Amino acid sequence: MIKEIRENREAAAEVCRKAYADTQALQPKLNAVITFIDPEEQLASLPAEGLLRGVPVAVKDNCCTKGILTTAGSAILRDFVPPYDSTIVENLKKEGAVMICKTSMDELAMGGANTTAFTGPVHNPWDENRIPGGSSGGSVALVAAGAVPMAIGSDTGDSIRKPAAWCGVIGVKPTYGLISRYGCVPYASSLDTLGVITRSVEDACIALQAVAGRDSRDMTSADVEIPDYLANLNSDMHGKKLAVLGNVMDGLLNDNVRKVFNGIVEKLKERGAQVDVVYFDQKIMRAVLPAYYAIANAEASSNNADLDGMRFGVREPGETTEDIMMNTRTKNFNKMIRRRFTIGAFALDGENQEKILGKAKKVRRLICREINGCLEEYDAILAPTDGDIAPRFDDPGADPLSDYNLVTGGHLDLENFNGSPSMSVPMGFDQGCPLGISISAKPFDEITMFNVAKAVEEITGLKGLTAEVK
Numbered sequence: 001m002i003k004e005i006r007e008n009r010e011a012a013a014e015v016c017r018k019a020y021a022d023t024q025a026l027q028p029k030l031n032a033v034i035t036f037i038d039p040e041e042q043l044a045s046l047p048a049e050g051l052l053r054g055v056p057v058a059v060k061d062n063c064c065t066k067g068i069l070t071t072a073g074s075a076i077l078r079d080f081v082p083p084y085d086s087t088i089v090e091n092l093k094k095e096g097a098v099m100i101c102k103t104s105m106d107e108l109a110m111g112g113a114n115t116t117a118f119t120g121p122v123h124n125p126w127d128e129n130r131i132p133g134g135s136s137g138g139s140v141a142l143v144a145a146g147a148v149p150m151a152i153g154s155d156t157g158d159s160i161r162k163p164a165a166w167c168g169v170i171g172v173k174p175t176y177g178l179i180s181r182y183g184c185v186p187y188a189s190s191l192d193t194l195g196v197i198t199r200s201v202e203d204a205c206i207a208l209q210a211v212a213g214r215d216s217r218d219m220t221s222a223d224v225e226i227p228d229y230l231a232n233l234n235s236d237m238h239g240k241k242l243a244v245l246g247n248v249m250d251g252l253l254n255d256n257v258r259k260v261f262n263g264i265v266e267k268l269k270e271r272g273a274q275v276d277v278v279y280f281d282q283k284i285m286r287a288v289l290p291a292y293y294a295i296a297n298a299e300a301s302s303n304n305a306d307l308d309g310m311r312f313g314v315r316e317p318g319e320t321t322e323d324i325m326m327n328t329r330t331k332n333f334n335k336m337i338r339r340r341f342t343i344g345a346f347a348l349d350g351e352n353q354e355k356i357l358g359k360a361k362k363v364r365r366l367i368c369r370e371i372n373g374c375l376e377e378y379d380a381i382l383a384p385t386d387g388d389i390a391p392r393f394d395d396p397g398a399d400p401l402s403d404y405n406l407v408t409g410g411h412l413d414l415e416n417f418n419g420s421p422s423m424s425v426p427m428g429f430d431q432g433c434p435l436g437i438s439i440s441a442k443p444f445d446e447i448t449m450f451n452v453a454k455a456v457e458e459i460t461g462l463k464g465l466t467a468e469v470k
Helices: 004-005 011-032 087-094 137-144 161-167 201-211 246-250 253-272 282-305 321-332 335-348 350-379 402-407 413-418 446-460
Strands: 033-036 054-058 098-105 152-154 170-173 192-200 239-247 274-278 378-384 420-429 433-441
Touching: 004 011, 004 201, 011 033, 011 054, 011 098, 011 137, 011 246, 011 413, 033 137, 033 246, 054 087, 087 098, 098 137, 098 239, 137 152, 137 161, 137 192, 152 170, 161 170, 161 420, 161 433, 170 201, 192 201, 192 413, 201 446, 239 246, 246 274, 246 378, 246 402, 253 274, 253 378, 253 420, 253 433, 253 446, 282 335, 282 402, 282 413, 321 335, 335 350, 350 378, 350 433, 402 433, 413 433, 433 446
Parallel strands: 054 098, 054 152, 239 274, 239 378
Antiparallel strands: 033 098, 152 192, 170 192, 170 420, 378 433, 420 433
C-alpha cells in the first residue's frame, strides 16, 4: 500500500485526509490517540520525492515532535511540547510522510497491555473487550483497524511484537541501533529499540528503510549501510536453516496455537527450508524475564529521575524542593510505574548493584550466548509470538512464575538482550482473534528475516489483514 500511495501523487492529499478522518472516527471505540495532527500544513510542503511521500503515519507518543504535545502516555508530561523533532520524526518528514496523530502507549512505555496511559486504556480492534497489548498498543490498533498503513512504535521487551500478534499486523523490532533513538523518551537504554508497524511485509521493508540510518547524536546508533530491503525481498526458502524454539512450544497451553504454527512450519519445509527444533537451557529461559525486569527497571529509574516537577514535568505544590518532587511523582505516576521505579532504585542502591543488577547482567550474557550460538548455525529462529490470543481486560492472567509466563509468554525479551532483529507476522486465528509467529535473525540481517516473513505471509494469505471495528 505504501508504494501505491507514493506513486499516486494526485491521491496523496485525499488519502491523508481520509486517514485523519478515519482515525478521529475510531477514537470513541479504540481510544488509540493522545494528540491529533491536522495534515493540511504537511500536505502543503511535501518533498518532491521520498520513500513515504504522501503516506499517512501514526507516531508513538514517546517520540518528540517539535511544537506538538509529547506525553509518553504519562500525566507528568501532559503539557510537554518539545522544541525539536526526534531523529525518527525528522526522517519521516524527509521521506515525505504525513503525521496524522501521536498514539497512546503504556505510561513511559512500561507495560504490556496499554491500560496505563493517562488518557485511559486502548481497545483491541478485533474485540473491544480485549487489550491490544503494549506498550505500542495505540500505534498497532490504528494500523490493524486500517486507519493508517504504517505506524511507529518502540520495543524494549516485546512492545511492538506482542501487540502486533494480538492485533494481526506486522510488527518489526530491527537490530538495536539501526534506528536512532535521539529525541525519544527513554525507558531502558540498553534495550530500547524503535520499530515499524504495517499490514504487509513489503510495506515493512519500505518503512524500515525510510527511518533507519546512522545518527551522530545517538551514541548507540549503528554505522551500517541501509539496504533496499524491498529490492532484496525473496521468499524462496531453499537452503534456509530455521530453528523452532522448543522451550516455547513445550509450554503452549492452547492447542490451536500449536496446530496453526506447526502447519506453517510444514509449509516452510515444503518450500525447501530445513527446520529443526532446538532447545535453550531451560534454567536460562526461566531467568529471561526476571533479568529483564531487574535491568529494565534499574535503567528506567535512572533515565526518568529528571521527571520530578523541577527539571521536567508538571509541578505539584510543596513547602520544600523535596516535597515538590515527592508530591509531583506520587500524584502523576500510576501505581505500577511507582513500583517499577522503586524496584529499579533498590537494584541501583549500594551493594545491590552487584547482588541484583550485577547478577542480572551475568544472566544476560548467558542468554546472549544461547541465542547467538543458535544464530551461528541457523538463519532464523521461529516461535509463536505468544501462546494465546489477546487477553480480556478482566483476565487475571497466568501464574507469573509458571513456565508458561516465564518462557512461552516471555521469550521475546531474548532479542532485546542480544539486539537481534525480530518481527511478528500474522499466522492465523483462534476464537476470531489473531495469532502471530515470531521470526528472529542475526544482527543486521533484516533481509533474511523479511524473506522468511514473506514466505509465511504467502503461506497464510493474510497480507493486508484488517480488523472491522464494529
